[in-house]
Amino acid sequence: MSDKLKERKRTPVSHKVIEKRRRDRINRCLNELGKTVPMALAKQSSGKLEKAEILEMTVQYLRALHSADFPRGREKAELLAEFANYFHYGYHECMKNLVHYLTTVERMETKDTKYARILAFLQSKARLVTEPVFPSLGSLPESDFSYQLHPAGPEYPGHSPAEAAVFHQGPGHGPFSWPHGPARSPSLSYLPNTPVTLSNPTQQHSPFLAPVQGLDRHYLNLIGHSHPNTLNLHTPQHAPVL
DNA sequence: TATCCGGGCGGCTAGTAAAC
């Protein structure tokens, strides 16, 4: 046995360190994929995302991008921007729901300290998690969650000033307008003065949650219609329930 | 309890440099 081989035997740490670096590289790249692929980014917000899922979604996304049927040029850029803003849009919808709940169910005033703190917290998180995925597109709309700064408009009767301000930015009106009409711009239908009971924790399909599930359908259909095989990715256990 | 994940370890292989 050579001296170098003896030395190698004496210092098994080197191999450990190398392996550790290698695993770190893999995890770092997986993490980057999770932040880059819109589908993974969207799902990450709702819970833990497995490494295998990140890879599966990356494959789906790349297949969609490289599909011959996938639009080119400006429309492609618009679709990419739409994908990138999917999570952004969902976050915005959730905030609208929360504002509606706080002002109508909890009867909170906009000047309420607790109300302001909740909104400030969500706004700060929104800025953290909704950075543009495709910064090169440049033209992506910038979010503005400063609800309390918008005055209540006459077009939202029955709503509090805060709610009206939120609705004012709704689909088709604000930065989250969907470029392809109502078919791709799911919106919540608020019923003023309709009592919403959230006291039952087992309620699976409250009026607040159902439209968000619809977003998944829009998003998957958007890919699936252009690319019928896109979602056939040997992952029947993760097939979306539509 | 099942699953996921990180860490550690050993084996294997391709590439490279030195010796012949």
Add this chain to the structure above:
DNA sequence: GTTTACTAGCCGCCCGGATA
């Protein structure tokens, strides 16, 4: 040109901790 020694990287396996 061939052989030999060495290195770096990849891969599979096992184990233990964390988590749903």
